[in-house]
Amino acid sequence: MEFDRNRSAGILASEIARLYAAALQGALHPLGLSRAQYLALSELWLEDGLTQRLLAERVGVEQATMANTLVRMERDGLIERKPNPDDGRSQQIWLTQAAHRLQAPATNAAAKANELVAEGLPVAERELFFSMLARVIANLRTIRSS
Amino acid sequence: MEFDRNRSAGILASEIARLYAAALQGALHPLGLSRAQYLALSELWLEDGLTQRLLAERVGVEQATMANTLVRMERDGLIERKPNPDDGRSQQIWLTQAAHRLQAPATNAAAKANELVAEGLPVAERELFFSMLARVIANLRTIRSS
DNA sequence: CAATATTACATAGCATGCTATATTAGTTAC
DNA sequence: GTAACTAATATAGCATGCTATGTAATATTG
Numbered sequence: 001m002e003f004d005r006n007r008s009a010g011i012l013a014s015e016i017a018r019l020y021a022a023a024l025q026g027a028l029h030p031l032g033l034s035r036a037q038y039l040a041l042s043e044l045w046l047e048d049g050l051t052q053r054l055l056a057e058r059v060g061v062e063q064a065t066m067a068n069t070l071v072r073m074e075r076d077g078l079i080e081r082k083p084n085p086d087d088g089r090s091q092q093i094w095l096t097q098a099a100h101r102l103q104a105p106a107t108n109a110a111a112k113a114n115e116l117v118a119e120g121l122p123v124a125e126r127e128l129f130f131s132m133l134a135r136v137i138a139n140l141r142t143i144r145s146s
Numbered sequence: 147m148e149f150d151r152n153r154s155a156g157i158l159a160s161e162i163a164r165l166y167a168a169a170l171q172g173a174l175h176p177l178g179l180s181r182a183q184y185l186a187l188s189e190l191w192l193e194d195g196l197t198q199r200l201l202a203e204r205v206g207v208e209q210a211t212m213a214n215t216l217v218r219m220e221r222d223g224l225i226e227r228k229p230n231p232d233d234g235r236s237q238q239i240w241l242t243q244a245a246h247r248l249q250a251p252a253t254n255a256a257a258k259a260n261e262l263v264a265e266g267l268p269v270a271e272r273e274l275f276f277s278m279l280a281r282v283i284a285n286l287r288t289i290r291s292s
Numbered sequence: 293c294a295a296t297a298t299t300a301c302a303t304a305g306c307a308t309g310c311t312a313t314a315t316t317a318g319t320t321a322c
Numbered sequence: 323g324t325a326a327c328t329a330a331t332a333t334a335g336c337a338t339g340c341t342a343t344g345t346a347a348t349a350t351t352g
Contacts (some may be wrong), residue, residue: 010166017163020156120285141268
Protein backbone atom coordinates (compact mmCIF):
# COMPACT_ATOMS: atom_id res chain seq x y z
CA MET A 1 0.00 0.00 0.00
CA GLU A 2 1.30 3.46 -0.77
CA PHE A 3 1.21 4.64 2.81
CA ASP A 4 3.23 1.75 4.15
CA ARG A 5 5.65 1.79 1.27
CA ASN A 6 6.42 5.43 1.86
CA ARG A 7 7.14 4.63 5.49
CA SER A 8 9.92 2.24 4.53
CA ALA A 9 13.18 4.04 3.95
CA GLY A 10 14.64 0.76 2.78
CA ILE A 11 12.11 0.35 0.00
CA LEU A 12 12.42 4.00 -0.98
CA ALA A 13 16.20 3.73 -1.11
CA SER A 14 15.89 0.56 -3.19
CA GLU A 15 13.69 2.44 -5.62
CA ILE A 16 16.25 5.24 -5.91
CA ALA A 17 18.98 2.68 -6.40
CA ARG A 18 17.05 1.09 -9.26
CA LEU A 19 16.26 4.38 -10.94
CA TYR A 20 19.84 5.57 -10.46
CA ALA A 21 21.21 2.32 -11.84
CA ALA A 22 19.06 2.80 -14.94
CA ALA A 23 20.21 6.41 -15.34
CA LEU A 24 23.87 5.54 -14.86
CA GLN A 25 23.62 2.55 -17.15
CA GLY A 26 21.95 4.72 -19.78
CA ALA A 27 24.63 7.39 -19.52
CA LEU A 28 27.48 4.86 -19.71
CA HIS A 29 26.01 2.66 -22.42
CA PRO A 30 27.19 4.82 -25.36
CA LEU A 31 30.73 4.35 -24.02
CA GLY A 32 30.36 0.59 -23.86
CA LEU A 33 30.62 0.56 -20.08
CA SER A 34 28.33 -0.99 -17.52
CA ARG A 35 27.64 0.36 -14.06
CA ALA A 36 29.72 -2.17 -12.13
CA GLN A 37 32.56 -1.74 -14.57
CA TYR A 38 32.45 2.01 -14.10
CA LEU A 39 32.56 1.67 -10.32
CA ALA A 40 35.61 -0.56 -10.56
CA LEU A 41 37.24 1.78 -13.06
CA SER A 42 36.62 4.80 -10.87
CA GLU A 43 38.80 3.20 -8.18
CA LEU A 44 41.45 2.08 -10.65
CA TRP A 45 41.69 5.56 -12.14
CA LEU A 46 42.64 6.73 -8.67
CA GLU A 47 45.12 3.93 -8.13
CA ASP A 48 46.13 1.39 -10.72
CA GLY A 49 47.63 -2.02 -10.05
CA LEU A 50 45.42 -2.96 -7.09
CA THR A 51 44.73 -6.53 -6.10
CA GLN A 52 41.24 -7.98 -6.50
CA ARG A 53 40.69 -8.05 -2.76
CA LEU A 54 41.63 -4.39 -2.32
CA LEU A 55 39.53 -3.33 -5.27
CA ALA A 56 36.52 -5.23 -3.95
CA GLU A 57 36.91 -3.53 -0.59
CA ARG A 58 37.17 -0.08 -2.10
CA VAL A 59 34.16 -0.57 -4.36
CA GLY A 60 32.30 -2.17 -1.48
CA VAL A 61 31.29 -5.51 -2.96
CA GLU A 62 32.16 -9.08 -2.05
CA GLN A 63 35.27 -10.64 -3.52
CA ALA A 64 33.26 -13.11 -5.58
CA THR A 65 31.22 -10.31 -7.10
CA MET A 66 34.36 -8.43 -8.09
CA ALA A 67 35.89 -11.60 -9.53
CA ASN A 68 32.96 -11.87 -11.93
CA THR A 69 33.08 -8.19 -12.83
CA LEU A 70 36.80 -8.47 -13.56
CA VAL A 71 36.20 -11.40 -15.89
CA ARG A 72 33.84 -9.20 -17.92
CA MET A 73 36.26 -6.27 -17.82
CA GLU A 74 39.11 -8.43 -19.06
CA ARG A 75 36.85 -9.80 -21.79
CA ASP A 76 36.00 -6.22 -22.80
CA GLY A 77 39.62 -5.12 -22.94
CA LEU A 78 39.49 -2.78 -19.95
CA ILE A 79 42.02 -4.47 -17.69
CA GLU A 80 45.00 -6.78 -17.74
CA ARG A 81 46.19 -8.93 -14.85
CA LYS A 82 49.85 -9.34 -14.04
CA PRO A 83 51.46 -11.50 -11.37
CA ASN A 84 52.06 -9.79 -8.08
CA PRO A 85 55.82 -9.97 -7.49
CA ASP A 86 55.26 -9.84 -3.73
CA ASP A 87 52.62 -12.58 -3.43
CA GLY A 88 52.03 -15.57 -5.66
CA ARG A 89 48.39 -15.84 -4.65
CA SER A 90 47.32 -12.47 -5.95
CA GLN A 91 47.50 -10.52 -9.16
CA GLN A 92 47.76 -6.84 -9.93
CA ILE A 93 44.99 -5.34 -12.00
CA TRP A 94 46.17 -2.79 -14.54
CA LEU A 95 44.09 -0.56 -16.76
CA THR A 96 44.50 -0.78 -20.52
CA GLN A 97 44.98 2.27 -22.73
CA ALA A 98 41.34 1.97 -23.74
CA ALA A 99 40.30 2.19 -20.10
CA HIS A 100 42.49 5.24 -19.53
CA ARG A 101 40.93 6.97 -22.52
CA LEU A 102 37.45 6.43 -21.05
CA GLN A 103 38.19 8.30 -17.84
CA ALA A 104 37.06 11.76 -18.89
CA PRO A 105 33.94 10.83 -20.88
CA ALA A 106 32.81 8.25 -18.32
CA THR A 107 33.33 10.64 -15.43
CA ASN A 108 31.23 13.21 -17.23
CA ALA A 109 28.50 10.73 -18.00
CA ALA A 110 28.36 9.55 -14.39
CA ALA A 111 28.31 13.11 -13.11
CA LYS A 112 25.19 13.70 -15.17
CA ALA A 113 23.48 10.68 -13.66
CA ASN A 114 24.45 11.83 -10.18
CA GLU A 115 23.09 15.26 -10.93
CA LEU A 116 19.74 13.72 -11.88
CA VAL A 117 19.46 12.30 -8.37
CA ALA A 118 20.51 15.46 -6.58
CA GLU A 119 18.30 17.76 -8.63
CA GLY A 120 15.21 16.25 -7.04
CA LEU A 121 15.99 18.40 -4.02
CA PRO A 122 16.60 22.12 -3.65
CA VAL A 123 20.27 22.97 -3.31
CA ALA A 124 19.79 24.01 0.30
CA GLU A 125 18.70 20.50 1.30
CA ARG A 126 21.30 18.49 -0.55
CA GLU A 127 24.06 18.55 2.04
CA LEU A 128 21.65 17.39 4.70
CA PHE A 129 20.43 14.62 2.41
CA PHE A 130 23.97 13.36 1.86
CA SER A 131 24.60 13.45 5.56
CA MET A 132 21.44 11.51 6.30
CA LEU A 133 22.27 8.86 3.74
CA ALA A 134 25.76 8.54 5.18
CA ARG A 135 24.46 8.20 8.75
CA VAL A 136 21.93 5.55 7.74
CA ILE A 137 24.68 3.59 6.00
CA ALA A 138 27.00 3.89 8.99
CA ASN A 139 24.29 2.55 11.28
CA LEU A 140 23.43 -0.38 9.01
CA ARG A 141 27.11 -1.25 8.74
CA THR A 142 27.61 -1.38 12.49
CA ILE A 143 24.64 -3.73 12.75
CA ARG A 144 25.99 -5.94 10.01
CA SER A 145 29.38 -6.25 11.58
CA SER A 146 28.13 -6.80 15.11
CA MET B 147 37.60 7.94 -3.33
CA GLU B 148 35.59 8.54 -0.23
CA PHE B 149 35.03 12.21 -0.89
CA ASP B 150 33.64 11.72 -4.37
CA ARG B 151 31.64 8.70 -3.39
CA ASN B 152 29.89 10.62 -0.64
CA ARG B 153 28.93 13.26 -3.18
CA SER B 154 26.89 10.76 -5.15
CA ALA B 155 23.43 10.31 -3.72
CA GLY B 156 22.87 7.52 -6.20
CA ILE B 157 25.79 5.49 -4.94
CA LEU B 158 24.83 6.15 -1.33
CA ALA B 159 21.25 5.07 -2.02
CA SER B 160 22.55 1.94 -3.77
CA GLU B 161 24.58 1.14 -0.68
CA ILE B 162 21.52 1.52 1.54
CA ALA B 163 19.53 -0.63 -0.84
CA ARG B 164 22.13 -3.39 -0.61
CA LEU B 165 22.39 -3.24 3.16
CA TYR B 166 18.60 -3.10 3.48
CA ALA B 167 18.21 -6.04 1.11
CA ALA B 168 20.58 -8.03 3.30
CA ALA B 169 18.70 -7.07 6.48
CA LEU B 170 15.30 -7.84 4.98
CA GLN B 171 16.54 -11.09 3.51
CA GLY B 172 17.98 -12.05 6.88
CA ALA B 173 14.76 -11.25 8.69
CA LEU B 174 12.61 -13.17 6.18
CA HIS B 175 14.88 -16.16 5.78
CA PRO B 176 13.64 -18.02 8.88
CA LEU B 177 10.17 -17.85 7.32
CA GLY B 178 11.38 -19.30 4.04
CA LEU B 179 10.63 -16.09 2.18
CA SER B 180 12.86 -14.01 -0.05
CA ARG B 181 12.75 -10.26 -0.42
CA ALA B 182 11.08 -10.18 -3.84
CA GLN B 183 8.56 -12.76 -2.71
CA TYR B 184 7.73 -10.67 0.32
CA LEU B 185 7.20 -7.57 -1.79
CA ALA B 186 4.82 -9.46 -4.06
CA LEU B 187 3.04 -10.97 -1.07
CA SER B 188 2.64 -7.60 0.59
CA GLU B 189 0.56 -6.48 -2.38
CA LEU B 190 -1.41 -9.72 -2.58
CA TRP B 191 -2.26 -9.52 1.12
CA LEU B 192 -3.90 -6.21 0.32
CA GLU B 193 -5.70 -7.55 -2.72
CA ASP B 194 -5.75 -11.15 -3.82
CA GLY B 195 -6.48 -12.42 -7.32
CA LEU B 196 -4.53 -9.78 -9.22
CA THR B 197 -3.16 -10.34 -12.69
CA GLN B 198 0.57 -10.53 -13.24
CA ARG B 199 0.64 -7.19 -15.01
CA LEU B 200 -1.18 -5.41 -12.19
CA LEU B 201 0.98 -7.02 -9.55
CA ALA B 202 4.15 -6.01 -11.38
CA GLU B 203 2.92 -2.44 -11.59
CA ARG B 204 2.07 -2.28 -7.91
CA VAL B 205 5.37 -3.75 -6.82
CA GLY B 206 7.16 -1.53 -9.31
CA VAL B 207 9.11 -4.07 -11.35
CA GLU B 208 8.97 -5.08 -15.00
CA GLN B 209 6.54 -7.75 -16.09
CA ALA B 210 9.34 -10.17 -16.95
CA THR B 211 10.86 -9.78 -13.51
CA MET B 212 7.52 -10.51 -11.87
CA ALA B 213 7.00 -13.52 -14.14
CA ASN B 214 10.21 -15.04 -12.78
CA THR B 215 9.35 -14.21 -9.19
CA LEU B 216 5.94 -15.84 -9.63
CA VAL B 217 7.54 -19.01 -10.96
CA ARG B 218 9.54 -19.26 -7.74
CA MET B 219 6.51 -18.42 -5.61
CA GLU B 220 4.45 -21.11 -7.30
CA ARG B 221 7.32 -23.57 -6.85
CA ASP B 222 7.42 -22.65 -3.15
CA GLY B 223 3.67 -23.13 -2.68
CA LEU B 224 2.86 -19.48 -2.04
CA ILE B 225 0.51 -18.84 -4.95
CA GLU B 226 -1.79 -20.58 -7.37
CA ARG B 227 -2.82 -19.31 -10.78
CA LYS B 228 -6.34 -19.63 -12.07
CA PRO B 229 -7.74 -18.65 -15.45
CA ASN B 230 -9.17 -15.16 -15.63
CA PRO B 231 -12.85 -15.60 -16.64
CA ASP B 232 -12.85 -12.15 -18.22
CA ASP B 233 -9.70 -12.51 -20.33
CA GLY B 234 -8.18 -15.62 -21.81
CA ARG B 235 -4.73 -14.07 -21.98
CA SER B 236 -4.31 -13.46 -18.29
CA GLN B 237 -4.51 -15.41 -15.06
CA GLN B 238 -5.50 -14.50 -11.56
CA ILE B 239 -2.90 -14.97 -8.87
CA TRP B 240 -4.30 -16.32 -5.61
CA LEU B 241 -2.53 -16.79 -2.31
CA THR B 242 -2.37 -20.25 -0.78
CA GLN B 243 -3.25 -20.92 2.85
CA ALA B 244 0.46 -21.08 3.62
CA ALA B 245 0.93 -17.59 2.20
CA HIS B 246 -1.96 -16.25 4.26
CA ARG B 247 -0.47 -17.71 7.41
CA LEU B 248 2.81 -15.90 6.76
CA GLN B 249 1.23 -12.45 6.72
CA ALA B 250 1.67 -11.57 10.40
CA PRO B 251 5.14 -13.01 10.98
CA ALA B 252 6.50 -11.67 7.70
CA THR B 253 5.06 -8.23 8.31
CA ASN B 254 6.73 -8.18 11.70
CA ALA B 255 10.05 -9.33 10.30
CA ALA B 256 9.98 -6.68 7.58
CA ALA B 257 9.05 -4.00 10.09
CA LYS B 258 12.19 -4.85 12.03
CA ALA B 259 14.35 -4.47 8.93
CA ASN B 260 12.70 -1.15 8.17
CA GLU B 261 13.34 -0.01 11.70
CA LEU B 262 17.03 -0.76 11.28
CA VAL B 263 17.17 1.73 8.43
CA ALA B 264 15.22 4.43 10.21
CA GLU B 265 17.10 4.14 13.48
CA GLY B 266 20.22 5.54 11.84
CA LEU B 267 18.58 8.93 12.18
CA PRO B 268 17.11 10.74 15.17
CA VAL B 269 13.33 10.60 15.27
CA ALA B 270 13.08 14.29 14.53
CA GLU B 271 14.78 13.87 11.16
CA ARG B 272 12.96 10.81 9.90
CA GLU B 273 9.94 12.48 8.38
CA LEU B 274 12.16 14.84 6.45
CA PHE B 275 14.27 11.92 5.27
CA PHE B 276 11.20 10.09 3.95
CA SER B 277 10.05 13.21 2.21
CA MET B 278 13.45 13.75 0.59
CA LEU B 279 13.59 10.17 -0.63
CA ALA B 280 10.11 10.51 -2.07
CA ARG B 281 10.95 13.75 -3.86
CA VAL B 282 14.11 12.29 -5.36
CA ILE B 283 12.13 9.31 -6.64
CA ALA B 284 9.43 11.53 -8.08
CA ASN B 285 12.04 13.54 -9.96
CA LEU B 286 13.83 10.49 -11.33
CA ARG B 287 10.52 9.06 -12.47
CA THR B 288 9.54 12.15 -14.42
CA ILE B 289 12.92 12.01 -16.18
CA ARG B 290 12.50 8.37 -16.99
CA SER B 291 9.07 8.82 -18.49
CA SER B 292 9.94 11.93 -20.47
C1' DC C 293 -15.41 -9.77 -41.14
C1' DA C 294 -10.63 -9.73 -42.14
C1' DA C 295 -6.30 -7.32 -41.37
C1' DT C 296 -3.85 -4.98 -37.95
C1' DA C 297 -2.64 -3.49 -33.51
C1' DT C 298 -2.42 -4.17 -28.74
C1' DT C 299 -2.15 -6.73 -24.51
C1' DA C 300 -0.77 -10.51 -21.27
C1' DC C 301 2.35 -13.63 -20.43
C1' DA C 302 6.53 -16.65 -21.19
C1' DT C 303 11.18 -17.19 -22.28
C1' DA C 304 16.03 -16.26 -23.51
C1' DG C 305 20.06 -14.01 -22.47
C1' DC C 306 22.67 -11.11 -19.73
C1' DA C 307 24.63 -8.34 -15.55
C1' DT C 308 25.07 -7.94 -10.64
C1' DG C 309 24.73 -9.26 -6.31
C1' DC C 310 25.11 -12.90 -2.65
C1' DT C 311 26.86 -17.29 0.07
C1' DA C 312 29.42 -21.42 0.16
C1' DT C 313 33.24 -23.92 -1.13
C1' DA C 314 37.55 -25.41 -3.60
C1' DT C 315 42.32 -24.37 -4.73
C1' DT C 316 46.59 -22.54 -4.20
C1' DA C 317 50.10 -19.82 -1.85
C1' DG C 318 51.88 -17.78 2.22
C1' DT C 319 52.43 -17.77 7.47
C1' DT C 320 52.66 -19.54 12.02
C1' DA C 321 53.33 -22.79 15.61
C1' DC C 322 55.11 -26.80 17.33
C1' DG D 323 60.54 -28.40 8.76
C1' DT D 324 56.04 -30.07 8.71
C1' DA D 325 51.26 -29.42 10.13
C1' DA D 326 47.78 -26.22 10.61
C1' DC D 327 46.00 -21.79 9.90
C1' DT D 328 45.09 -17.80 6.98
C1' DA D 329 44.57 -15.21 2.68
C1' DA D 330 43.75 -14.45 -2.39
C1' DT D 331 41.22 -16.15 -6.16
C1' DA D 332 38.09 -18.97 -8.65
C1' DT D 333 33.90 -21.26 -9.26
C1' DA D 334 29.17 -23.08 -8.51
C1' DG D 335 24.62 -22.11 -7.67
C1' DC D 336 21.03 -19.06 -6.88
C1' DA D 337 17.91 -14.70 -6.77
C1' DT D 338 16.69 -10.38 -8.86
C1' DG D 339 16.75 -7.12 -12.05
C1' DC D 340 16.76 -5.68 -17.01
C1' DT D 341 15.75 -5.69 -22.36
C1' DA D 342 14.25 -8.06 -26.31
C1' DT D 343 11.33 -11.12 -28.43
C1' DG D 344 7.85 -14.86 -29.25
C1' DT D 345 3.00 -16.49 -28.80
C1' DA D 346 -1.69 -16.37 -28.05
C1' DA D 347 -5.83 -13.82 -27.11
C1' DT D 348 -8.40 -9.69 -27.51
C1' DA D 349 -9.59 -5.19 -29.57
C1' DT D 350 -9.79 -1.97 -33.25
C1' DT D 351 -10.32 -0.39 -37.87
C1' DG D 352 -11.37 -0.06 -42.49
